[in-house]
Amino acid sequence: MTKSKQIKKLVQTAFAAVAVSLLCDGLASTVRSAEPKAAAPQKSDSAVSPTNSVESKADAPDAGKVVVKRQITGAELYSIHCNRCHPERYPTERTAAQWKTVMLHMQVRANIPGNQAKLILQYLQDNSGR
Amino acid sequence: MKTRRLMFGLVAAAGAVGMGFPPQAVAEVSDADFNALKATVQQLGEQVQSLRQTNILDQQTHEQDVQQLKELQEKLAATQQTAQDAEQKSAVAAQAQAQPLPRGPIDEATVNHNFMILGDAEVQYVNADKQNGAFVLADFAPIFLYRGGDNVLFEAGFDFGIQNNGGAPGGSSGYSTTINLSFAQLDYVMNDYMTLCAGDLLLPLGTYTERGAGWLNKIPDDPLGVDLVPGSGVGAELRGAVPLGDSGKLLNYAVYGVDGPGSVDGTGSAGQLDVGGNVGLWSDGSTTANLHGSPVGGARLAVFLPFPYKPHYDLELGVSGQSGQWDNAGQHLYTAGVLDASLHFGPNFETKGEYILTRYGSDDLGQIRQEGWWVQASYKLAGLNLELPGINDLELVGRYDSLRDGMGTTTDRYTLGYIYYITNALLFEGDYEFVNSNDPTQPATQLILQMSYGF
Numbered sequence: 001m002t003k004s005k006q007i008k009k010l011v012q013t014a015f016a017a018v019a020v021s022l023l024c025d026g027l028a029s030t031v032r033s034a035e036p037k038a039a040a041p042q043k044s045d046s047a048v049s050p051t052n053s054v055e056s057k058a059d060a061p062d063a064g065k066v067v068v069k070r071q072i073t074g075a076e077l078y079s080i081h082c083n084r085c086h087p088e089r090y091p092t093e094r095t096a097a098q099w100k101t102v103m104l105h106m107q108v109r110a111n112i113p114g115n116q117a118k119l120i121l122q123y124l125q126d127n128s129g130r
Numbered sequence: 131m132k133t134r135r136l137m138f139g140l141v142a143a144a145g146a147v148g149m150g151f152p153p154q155a156v157a158e159v160s161d162a163d164f165n166a167l168k169a170t171v172q173q174l175g176e177q178v179q180s181l182r183q184t185n186i187l188d189q190q191t192h193e194q195d196v197q198q199l200k201e202l203q204e205k206l207a208a209t210q211q212t213a214q215d216a217e218q219k220s221a222v223a224a225q226a227q228a229q230p231l232p233r234g235p236i237d238e239a240t241v242n243h244n245f246m247i248l249g250d251a252e253v254q255y256v257n258a259d260k261q262n263g264a265f266v267l268a269d270f271a272p273i274f275l276y277r278g279g280d281n282v283l284f285e286a287g288f289d290f291g292i293q294n295n296g297g298a299p300g301g302s303s304g305y306s307t308t309i310n311l312s313f314a315q316l317d318y319v320m321n322d323y324m325t326l327c328a329g330d331l332l333l334p335l336g337t338y339t340e341r342g343a344g345w346l347n348k349i350p351d352d353p354l355g356v357d358l359v360p361g362s363g364v365g366a367e368l369r370g371a372v373p374l375g376d377s378g379k380l381l382n383y384a385v386y387g388v389d390g391p392g393s394v395d396g397t398g399s400a401g402q403l404d405v406g407g408n409v410g411l412w413s414d415g416s417t418t419a420n421l422h423g424s425p426v427g428g429a430r431l432a433v434f435l436p437f438p439y440k441p442h443y444d445l446e447l448g449v450s451g452q453s454g455q456w457d458n459a460g461q462h463l464y465t466a467g468v469l470d471a472s473l474h475f476g477p478n479f480e481t482k483g484e485y486i487l488t489r490y491g492s493d494d495l496g497q498i499r500q501e502g503w504w505v506q507a508s509y510k511l512a513g514l515n516l517e518l519p520g521i522n523d524l525e526l527v528g529r530y531d532s533l534r535d536g537m538g539t540t541t542d543r544y545t546l547g548y549i550y551y552i553t554n555a556l557l558f559e560g561d562y563e564f565v566n567s568n569d570p571t572q573p574a575t576q577l578i579l580q581m582s583y584g585f
Contacts, residue, residue: 072378072439079441080378084474085341086584087554101244101277105285107319109340111371111382111434114322 074123077116085110091127099124244277249287250345250584258576267580268292271312271344281319287312313362327386328366334384334430335359335450336468336484348508348525349547349561350580354533355486355502359452359466360405363388365425371434380434382448390426390454391464398457400492400537403464426454432470442477446470462491478513482506488536495537504531508549523551527561541567555584 082088094102099121107117249272257263270290277283289310315329332340338353339361365388371380391405432448448470456464465488472482483505490498508527529545547561559580565572 076439076441077378080436080444083442084444084446084472086346087551087557089554097244098246101246101275101283102248104277104280104283104317104319105248105273105275108283108285108317108325108327108369111369111380111384111432113371113373113380114319116373116378 072116072119074119074121074126077120078123081110081112081116081120082106091124092129094124094128095130096125096128099128244275246275247272248275248585249273250582252345252350252580252582254350255579256576259573261573263577283317283319284315285317286314323372324368324370326366326368330362330364331367331386331388333360333363333386333388333428333452334367334369335361335428335452335466336470336486337446337448337472337482338470338484345555345557345582345584348506348527348549348559349529349545350559350578350582351563353484353502353504353506353529354531354541354543355484355504358405358486358488358500358502358533358535359468360388360391362406363390363426365389374433377438378434378436382430382432382434384430384450385427386429387425387427390452391456393457396458398459398462398491398493400490400495400498403456403490403492403498405464424454426452426464428452428466442474444472444474446472456490457493462493464488464490476513478510480508498536500534500536502531502533504529506530520550525549525551539567539569541565541569541572543567557582557584 091099103117103121103124106112107114112120249270251271252267252269253265254267254269255263256266268291271287272290273285273287275283275285289308289312291308291310292305293308311330313330313332315327315331318326320326334340336356336359338356343352343361363386365386367384367386369382369384369386371382373379374381391403393399394402394404396402428451430448430450432446432450435445435447437443449468450470451465451467453463453465456462467487469485470483472480474480483503485503486501488500492498506527506529508525510522510525512522514521525548527545527547527549529543529547531543531545533539533541543566544564545561547559550558552558557580559578559582561578563576563578565574565576
């Protein structure tokens with residue numbers, strides 16, 4: 001192969017490589033620009049109590065920052081409230097129906113909001129085993 | 131030659147023929163022998179016939195035996211099957227008995243009752259300075275709960291105890307059983323944030339009365355100062371909790387009106403204040419009337435601040451108070467205020483305390499100012515992660531409490547104790563107290579051991 005042909009081939013190869021890299025970069029940019037729209041926070045359900053959740057703060061659409069919404073669980077509320085005054089009572093100590101009565105008593109005595117008391121009750125009943 | 135050959139051949143042939151025939155017996159048999167032989171043959175024939183018949187009978191008998199055996203085997207198989215069936219039925223019946231019977235659904239709106247007994251029981255031994263050691267307390271304090279629906283609860287607490295009748299000269303022998311109604315109230319949960327209570331209420335002056343009494347107390351005796359304020363009152367109360375933002379923070383509130391403290395003898399003398407005497411009507415011999423012209427009012431406000439998403443880490447701060455007339459004439463006010471605080475720093479460390487201040491007017495001593503405080507800290511040794519037997523069930527506790535009764539008596543007490551958790555509800559507690567008081571009736575030291583059970 002003559003030298004001129006070699007040079008010509010080299011130039012063609014380089015041109016093709018540059019074209020491919022430009023194409024790939026363009027595609028990547030397109031994908032990145034589409035991500036913030038896909039991760040936009042959902043509209044909150046009006047039935048969800050704001051007292052038991054961490055609200056997600058709305059950032060500027062182009063900030064790319066996502067705040068995770070977190071609900072306090074019945075198990076966590078049980079750990080917070082149910083051994084402040086007395087040793088922990090295990091869910092298996094009572095039947096589901098008995099826990100309903102006990103929790104009503106504790107809701108009054110320990111000043112626990114009704115919606116949190118319901119979550120604790122659900123946790124106790126689910127784990128009572130009877 | 132020919133003839134000789136012929137003769138020789140004939141002789142040979144005759145010899146060969148002769149050799150081919152068997153020799154004939156020539157012996158002769160007589161008639162008698164023949165007849166005897168004949169008889170014998172006949173006899174043998176009859177015996178053979180008889181044997182043949184016997185054989186046939188035996189054959190038949192054998193076949194019958196085989197048939198019977200077959201029938202018995204079938205019966206045995208049937209019996210075994212019956213026994214197996216009975217065993218299976220018995221096992222199923224036993225299993226069914228062990229399992230709870232299926233119950234029909236309960237309509238909570240109509241068939242809606244649930245009765246329970248909670249509470250605690252204690253036995254106490256005390257060995258005080260300059261006194262003999264003795265078992266001084268056997269107490270049974272049940273709490274009856276009746277849930278009348280999703281939002282209605284009736285709860286009542288009793289205190290059954292025993293005390294000696296005798297001791298002093300002239301006293302009677304034996305012992306008496308004391309019964310005290312600690313509280314009896316009807317609770318109506320109006321919504322998630324508000325509950326209406328009415329009856330003989332546990333008053334929210336501080337938190338000890340509601341959440342620290344009985345087996346809930348980590349030290350066998352009550353802190354000094356809690357007796358300065360009424361523990362219960364007959365009246366009505368609105369209480370509840372309001373969430374403060376996220377992660378479990380709460381604002382607790384309680385507002386109430388009760389009959390309030392009274393006077394033992396109806397007068398306004400300082401020593402006649404009766405913080406527990408607040409029930410209904412009282413007659414002074416000429417007038418049956420309400421104890422006071424108006425109910426006594428009180429309230430508590432507190433914040434509960436759990437560390438975000440970190441159970442066992444929380445702080446509670448509260449302020450409460452009550453004010454109203456206490457003497458029958460309505461001339462003097464009784465006012466009480468309590469600051470309470472509680473801190474949990476992890477699953478093993480707890481500290482809490484109260485500051486109590488009361489002021490009341492009197493006919494004879496003017497304004498009486500009383501104050502008391504207590505602070506208590508405890509640590510569960512499970513937090514040390516030591517591989518020693520029993521250590522994880524042990525909790526050390528200490529308390530400092532003080533009382534100024536406003537009439538010259540001051541008492542300071544230092545207590546060191548422990549709780550051994552036999553189970554989560556069965557506790558073996560003990561403490562040693564150092565008492566510094568100008569009250570001569572107070573022992574300088576005392577040891578208290580207590581077994582308590584919360585159910």
